[in-house]
Amino acid sequence: MMAVIFATLSAALVTAWLGRRLVAIILIAVTLVLSVHLFLWEVHDPVYGYSLPWIQT
Amino acid sequence: MTASEERRQGTLRYILNELFGVAMMAVIAAVLTAALYMQYGRGEIPCPLCLLQRVAMLGVCFGLMLNFRNGFSDRNTGYGLLFSVFLLIVAVRQTLLDIYPRPGHEYVGSAVLGLHMPVWSVIIAVALITGFALKLCIIGTEDGARPPNSSSLVDGSPR
Numbered sequence: 091m092m093a094v095i096f097a098t099l100s101a102a103l104v105t106a107w108l109g110r111r112l113v114a115i116i117l118i119a120v121t122l123v124l125s126v127h128l129f130l131w132e133v134h135d136p137v138y139g140y141s142l143p144w145i146q147t
Numbered sequence: 148m149t150a151s152e153e154r155r156q157g158t159l160r161y162i163l164n165e166l167f168g169v170a171m172m173a174v175i176a177a178v179l180t181a182a183l184y185m186q187y188g189r190g191e192i193p194c195p196l197c198l199l200q201r202v203a204m205l206g207v208c209f210g211l212m213l214n215f216r217n218g219f220s221d222r223n224t225g226y227g228l229l230f231s232v233f234l235l236i237v238a239v240r241q242t243l244l245d246i247y248p249r250p251g252h253e254y255v256g257s258a259v260l261g262l263h264m265p266v267w268s269v270i271i272a273v274a275l276i277t278g279f280a281l282k283l284c285i286i287g288t289e290d291g292a293r294p295p296n297s298s299s300l301v302d303g304s305p306r
Binding site (some may be wrong): 092095096099102103106107109111114115118121122125126128129132133142144145 | 195213229230240247249
């Protein structure tokens with residue numbers, strides 16, 4: 091997943107530099123959606139969900 | 148405002164925008180270079196959240212690059228702001244993950260000037276958001292959307 095994110099990000103930067111604005115914006119939007127998805131997947135715990143039990147009093 | 152004053156103000160705004168973009172890109176390049184030095188020079192392997200923070204910083208660069216490539220627009224600044232907010236969210240979450248040592252989180256990397264990487268990331272994200280806000284306040288344009296009935300405006304401002 092991380093490789094896909096970096097690939098779409100690189101493609102967005104290259105297409106932006108080549109002047110293909112619409113394609114670049116679509117690619118950066120895909121990058122952001124994939125990044126948010128991976129972030130939520132990384133921080134989710136099957137037991138605690140998104141909570142942080144080690145800092146709860 | 149006369150035509151020559153408008154032209155002078157436009158030139159000044161263009162130069163300030165260029166300087167802002169170059170300065171922000173230089174800062175991000177320095178941060179990413181430092182991160183790569185820590186990874187390859189000091190053997191600090193990045194975690195997935197660290198990599199997502201790099202993605203967010205490069206996303207900020209995307210907005211800045213569009214400004215250089217296609218001319219300055221608030222929309223491009225919006226792309227940069229969007230990724231700055233994403234950087235802040237990921238960095239704060241990682242700081243909270245590493246805030247208390249526990250099994251699996253005993254070592255959270257070496258400190259730079261007394262602060263660990265996720266905390267630096269929070270500071271960088273806040274600095275980026277502040278930078279964008281100052282840019283919009285100081286060198287932003289007045290070309291915003293106007294209501295359809297512009298006769299209700301006096302000198303471009305609502306009565």
